Amino acid sequence: MFVDKAEITVKAGNGGNGKVSFHREKYVSAGGPDGGDGGRGGSIIVRVDTNMSTLMDFRYKRKYAASNGADGTANNKKGKDGKDLEIRVPDGTIIRDVETGAVIIDMSNSTGEKTFKLARGGTGGWGNQHFATPTRQAPRFAKAGLPGEELDIVLELKLLADVGLIGYPNVGKSTLLSVVSKAHPKIADYHFTTLFPNLGVVYVSDGNSFTMADIPGIIEGASDGAGLGHDFLRHIDRCRLLVHIVDISGSEGRNPIEDFKTINDELKKYNSELAERPQIVVANKCDLVFDGITNKQTNIKNDEFNQENAEETNPVNLATNFEKYITEHGYKLFKISAATHAGVQDLINYISHELKNLPPVVHYESDYVPKQKIQGKPEDLVIENYDDVWTIEGAWIERLMQNINFSDYESRMFFDKVLRNAGVFKRLEEMGIKSGDTISIYNIEFEYEE
Numbered sequence: 115m116f117v118d119k120a121e122i123t124v125k126a127g128n129g130g131n132g133k134v135s136f137h138r139e140k141y142v143s144a145g146g147p148d149g150g151d152g153g154r155g156g157s158i159i160v161r162v163d164t165n166m167s168t169l170m171d172f173r174y175k176r177k178y179a180a181s182n183g184a185d186g187t188a189n190n191k192k193g194k195d196g197k198d199l200e201i202r203v204p205d206g207t208i209i210r211d212v213e214t215g216a217v218i219i220d221m222s223n224s225t226g227e228k229t230f231k232l233a234r235g236g237t238g239g240w241g242n243q244h245f246a247t248p249t250r251q252a253p254r255f256a257k258a259g260l261p262g263e264e265l266d267i268v269l270e271l272k273l274l275a276d277v278g279l280i281g282y283p284n285v286g287k288s289t290l291l292s293v294v295s296k297a298h299p300k301i302a303d304y305h306f307t308t309l310f311p312n313l314g315v316v317y318v319s320d321g322n323s324f325t326m327a328d329i330p331g332i333i334e335g336a337s338d339g340a341g342l343g344h345d346f347l348r349h350i351d352r353c354r355l356l357v358h359i360v361d362i363s364g365s366e367g368r369n370p371i372e373d374f375k376t377i378n379d380e381l382k383k384y385n386s387e388l389a390e391r392p393q394i395v396v397a398n399k400c401d402l403v404f405d406g407i408t409n410k411q412t413n414i415k416n417d418e419f420n421q422e423n424a425e426e427t428n429p430v431n432l433a434t435n436f437e438k439y440i441t442e443h444g445y446k447l448f449k450i451s452a453a454t455h456a457g458v459q460d461l462i463n464y465i466s467h468e469l470k471n472l473p474p475v476v477h478y479e480s481d482y483v484p485k486q487k488i489q490g491k492p493e494d495l496v497i498e499n500y501d502d503v504w505t506i507e508g509a510w511i512e513r514l515m516q517n518i519n520f521s522d523y524e525s526r527m528f529f530d531k532v533l534r535n536a537g538v539f540k541r542l543e544e545m546g547i548k549s550g551d552t553i554s555i556y557n558i559e560f561e562y563e564e
Contacts, residue, residue: 117168117169117170117172117173118168118169118270118271118272118311118348118349119169119268119269119270119271120169120172120173120268120269121176121212121266121267121268121269122172122175122176122177122178122266122267122269123176123177123178123264123265123266123267124158124177124178124179124201124232124233124264124265124267125158125177125178125179125180125233125262125263125264126155126156126157126158126179126180126233126234126235126236126262126263126264127154127155127156127157127179127180127181127182127183127196127197127235127236127262128155128182128183128196128235128236128259128260128261128262129152129153129154129155129182129183129235129236129237129238129239129259129260129261129262130151130152130153130154130155130182130183130184130185130186130193130194130196130238130239130259131152131185131186131238131239131256131257131258131259132149132150132151132152132185132186132238132239132240132241132242132244132256132257132258132259133149133150133151133152133185133186133187133188133193133241133242133256134147134149134241134242134253134254134255134256134519134522135147135148135149135150135187135188135189135241135242136148136252137188137189146243146246146251146252147241147242147243147245147246147252147253148188148189148190148241148243149186149188149190149241149242149243149256150186150187150188150189150190150191150192150193150241150243151186151192151193151238151239151240151241151244152183152184152185152186152192152193152238152239152241152258152259153183153184153185153186153192153193153194153195153196153238154183154195154196154235154236154237154238155180155181155182155183155195155196155235155236155237155238155259155261155262156180156181156182156183156195156196156197156198156199156235156262157180157198157199157231157232157233157234157235157262158178158180158198158199158201158231158232158233158263159198159199159200159201159229159230159231159232160200160201160202160203160209160219160221160229160230160232161200161201161202161203161228161229161230162202162203162204162205162207162221162222162223162228162229163202163203163204163205164204164205166202166203166204166205167204167313168204168271169203169204169207169269169271171202172269178199178201179199180196180197180198180199180233180235180262181196181197181199182196182259182262183195183196183235183236183238183259184196185259186238186239186241186256190241190243192238193238195235195238196235198235201232203221203269203271204271205221205222205223205274206221206222206271206272206273206274206352207221207222207269207270207271207272208220208221208269208270208271208272208478209221209230209232209267209268209269209270210267210268210270210482211265211266211267211268211482212266212267212268213266214482215268216480216481216482216483217478217479217480217481217482218232218265218267218480218482219232219480220477220478220479220480222274222475222477232265232267233262233263233264233265234262234263235262235263236259236260236261236262236263237259237260238259239256239257239258239259239260239517240256240257241256241257242254242255242256244257245528250524250528252524253524253525253528254519254521254522254523254524254525255517255518255519255522255524255525255528256517256519257517258516258517270348271349272348272349272351272352273311273313273327273349273352274325274352274475275313275325275326275327275349275352275353275475276324276325276326276353276354276355276469276475277316277324277325277326277327277353277354277355277356277357277465277469278326278327278329278349278350278353278355278356278357279291279326279327279328279329279357279359280329280350280356280357280358280359280377280381281358281359281360281373281377282360282361282366282368282373282376282377283330284361284366285359285360285361285366285373285398285399286359286361286398286399286452286453287328287329287330287359288312288328289452289453290328290359290396290398290450290452290458291312291314291326291328292314293452293455293458294314294316294326294458294462295314295315295316295317295326296314296315311327311328311329311330311349312327312328313325313326313327313328314326314327314328316462316465316466318462318463318466322466324465324466324469326357327349327353329347329349329350347380347381347384347385350381350388351385351388351476352475352476353391353475354391354392354469354472354473354474354475354476355391355392355393355394355465355468355469355472356388356391356392356393356394357393357394357396357461357465358374358377358378358393358394358395358396359396359398360373360374360395360396360397360398360436361373361398361399362397362398362399362400362402362403362429362432362433362436362449363399363400363402363403363429363432363433364429364432365399365402365429369432370397370432370433370436371435371436371439374395374436374439374440392468392472393445394445394446394448394461394464394465394468395440395445395446395447395448396447396448396449396450396461397433397436397437397440397447397448397449397450398450398451398452399451399452399453400433400449400450400451400456400457401451401453401454401456402429403429403430403432403433437449446464448460448461448464490508490509490510490511490512490513491510492510492511492536492537492538493537494508494509494510495507495508495510495511495538495541496508497541497542497545499545499546499547502548502550502551502552503551503552503554504542504545504547504551504552504553504554504562505554505555506538506553506554506555507555507556510536511533511538511555512556514529514532515529515555515556515558520558542562543564547562548562549562549563549564550562550563
């Protein structure tokens with residue numbers, strides 16, 4: 115199954131916690147703090163895999179998490195770093211932020227060696243050895259590890275093709291691709307035979323080749339979700355050159371001019387820039403209309419054909435009017451029969467020549483602005499009073515409490531000092547706190563003393 119879009123969550127590992135430990139050795143009475151630091155959490159790494167052609171692997175598994183860093187241990191031993199998690203994606207995958215839709219990275223690289231660190235692991239916390247000072251020689255607290263980054267992302271595959279084949283169903287796109295490349299798309303005489311884009315490499319001569327994609331299901335209303343075109347229009351975005359195929363014979367009961375207009379209208383609605391993309395027009399199934407196929411002149415089967423009296427559905431009339439319309443609008447027209455291969459080589463040679471003068475495949479620049487980690491500020495704390503109980507809440511103090519060992523006197527004194535220096539007690543005093551009142555901070559309560 116071809117899957118070209120998937121939404122997943124990635125979570126880097128958390129950093130390990132620092133260790134509270136003191137050196138213990140025979141005959142050494144005061145060895146001092148020797149708690150080691152926590153290890154760094156594992157990161158999420160994305161790598162291009164040129165052997166992948168679909169996002170099928172992400173259809174059922176939606177969450178990817180790297181391992182956490184290990185906690186520090188005694189004897190100043192640092193905890194083991196968490197193992198990075200590598201995610202492989204097809205060449206041409208765009209990674210977007212779910213919330214904003216912004217492009218984080220375009221994973222497009224012909225060599226298949228491109229990697230990107232999508233989510234960074236959290237830094238390990240400091241052990242108590244870092245907090246020793248001349249006046250605090252036995253700190254009984256350490257620093258907690260930081261959490262790893264977490265992102266909700268959309269993986270969006272946009273085929274890396276030089277040439278995109280567009281047109282209504284059953285006009286011969288898949289047949290042409292099978293003729294000029296080694297691709298083997300499903301071909302049958304009913305609409306939407308092709309259910310997903312097919313990609314083939316067209317070899318023109320030694321050292322001269324290009325990629326061609328058959329884009330299925332584009333019909334009227336495709337840009338609004340009709341047919342299959344809404345799902346696959348994105349694969350045209352990167353194509354340097356569009357080859358617009360029409361059924362010149364009208365064998366499906368449609369007018370080739372109207373088909374041509376409709377498809378171009380859908381491209382414009384989806385992306386106005388696509389309507390300006392270089393486009394070659396290919397009149398297919400000419401074997402049903404002309405005696406011989408040539409791109410120099412038209413040889414109509416019925417020499418006694420009277421255009422003024424012919425019905426509009428007459429194949430010859432359809433072909434003549436279409437050729438006139440395309441020529442008047444400045445498009446290059448090729449008349450071919452994909453079924454008999456007539457005129458195909460001239461088309462391929464021309465495409466190869468045109469590609470040499472066109473810009474390279476489109477790559478998307480990142481416009482993603484990472485969210486700032488909400489650490490909070492002391493002044494953002496929410497302080498509320500209920501009689502003689504004062505509650506304090508906020509990201510800043512919640513983060514601070516993760517690094518405090520409330521069972522240790524020195525650690526509590528450190529906590530008290532940080533609150534005082536940050537102006538928290540001053541705010542409480544200005545709000546009317548009295549000695550003996552209770553301060554409640556999440557799951558910790560203590561009595562206030564002036």
